[in-house]
Structures are given as structure tokens and as C-alpha cells.
Amino acid sequence: RRREIARNKKVVLDQIIVQSSSSIYAIA
Numbered sequence: 001r002r003r004e005i006a007r008n009k010k011v012v013l014d015q016i017i018v019q020s021s022s023s024i025y026a027i028a
Helices: 002-027
Strands: none
Touching: none
């Protein structure tokens, strides 16, 4: 289960990065 949790964390981080990058592009 620990591996699944780590995978989920990575997915969440990737989503945050995508959202932040898209918002930065929108501002710029």
C-alpha cells in the first residue's frame, strides 16, 4: 500500500505542477 500512496502523491504533485504552469501561462 505504501507504494500506492507514493504513486498517488506523485500524481497529485504532477497535477499541481500542471495547474500552476497553466495558470502562469494564463497570467503571462
